[in-house]
């Protein structure tokens with residue numbers, strides 16, 4: 001665990017968003033938090049904040065006590081170390097939410113010796129002081145940024161330490177294996193480990209396999225975890241006028257994009273987020289132009305192709321009231337290799353499209369008929385979209401879902417080290433090599449929980465927090 005020399009100072013920040021609000025909160029954390037509060041708060045009953053018990057709230061005025069100048073009316077809450085967010089003495093001053101009032105309190109706290117907190121510094125202290133591990137600290141960030149209820153639940157479980165507990169469990173398993181191997185290596189004459197060659201290493205192999213299985217289960221959850229966090233990227237493509245923007249609007253259930261019968265209505269990509277059954281989607285409507293007439297259109301085409309390349313799913317829209325055209329064929333080649341659903345639009349009109357050709361290309365279950373204009377077939381389309389990007393249809397937020405890319409990469413590292421350990425074991429190489437790999441695997445787990453992480457990476461993580469958190 002890190003010991004930072006500057007943790008002796010007391011930090012202060014406005015912890016609520018800047019702007020107008022009903023109340024605003026200035027938060028202090030550190031050794032002098034209560035002493036500083038003495039200098040800026042006059043309780044109604046005249047008692048000093050330093051005499052307040054933990055978890056008590058007091059009514060009074062925020063004021064420059066020395067100068068006798070009142071700033072605002074406020075409630076002051078005291079949380080004493082170690083029972084606080086940071087495990088340090090924490091004081092929260094809730095005043096009327098005006099920017100001027102909050103800034104004056106902040107400035108006054110500064111004059112009294114507090115230092116302005118860096119982004120995420122309160123949470124960083126909670127981590128450094130051992131109240132939460134790094135995975136939990138990152139869950140705090142996820143909770144702040146959660147875009148959907150489902151992801152909020154996932155992050156809350158992570159904050160409660162469910163991921164951390166699982167990781168610690170795996171770590172313990174690995175450490176046991178490590179200790180066992182070390183005993184065999186160091187005391188080969190012992191009963192424990194008669195001669196290497198005759199010894200049965202099956203239990204060790206089984207134990208490594210079991211730990212690896214747990215790591216792999218976490219990795220499997222990450223596909224869903226990442227989707228819940230970032231949203232499924234769906235790109236709507238198709239030639240001009242087939243009804244891409246109409247489909248976007250139908251999925252969003254709001255007239256977001258301009259729809260017209262003029263080919264080339266959409267000239268820039270339009271991005272919107274939507275939720276389908278609790279799962280966040282990023283919908284991208286692209287321009288239908290295929291032959292650029294100028295630089296703008298050239299750029300539009302470039303962007304469409306870029307988005308198609310990065311899509312989790314492509315909704316390829318066709319005009320069912322027209323025959324397949326050269327342009328449709330050209331686009332089919334562009335989306336080749338992607339996860340495609342073919343959407344036959346304008347099914348309210350008499351059909352002219354060669355449906356068989358499309359079905360042959362994409363397979364009948366991936367071809368759907370809709371009318372964006374009448375919003376018919378949209379419900380079914382949504383169900384099929386979910387089936388293709390979310391394989392197990394039930395969203396179980398009670399299980400652990402790994403969603404953080406940093407965690408995913410570390411888990412992959414851990415998995416690969418354990419794979420190597422297994423290979424070494426089956427190859428009959430020296431046991432020392434196995435314990436080396438186990439050490440590597442443990443290190444990767446420690447990376448996630450922050451037991452073992454370098455200062456730069458730590459900075460990097462907390463930088464992404466807002467000030468006051």
Ligand SMILES: Nc1nc2c(ncn2[C@@H]2O[C@H](COP(=O)(O)OP(=O)(O)OP(=O)(O)O)[C@@H](O)[C@H]2O)c(=O)[nH]1
Pocket residue numbers: 238239240241242243244245246247258259260261262263264265266267286287288289345346347348349370371372373374
């Ligand atoms: N009859 C019928 N008309 C539709 C349907 N969907 C879209 N349209 C019409 O088709 C025309 C083109 O629709 P848009 O949604 O602008 O098509 P687009 O693919 O975004 O076109 P560009 O942005 O120009 O590439 C408009 O006049 C729409 O009203 C539908 O399901 N049925």
Ligand SMILES: [Mg+2]
Pocket residue numbers: 244245246257258265266286287288
């Ligand atoms: Mg359009």
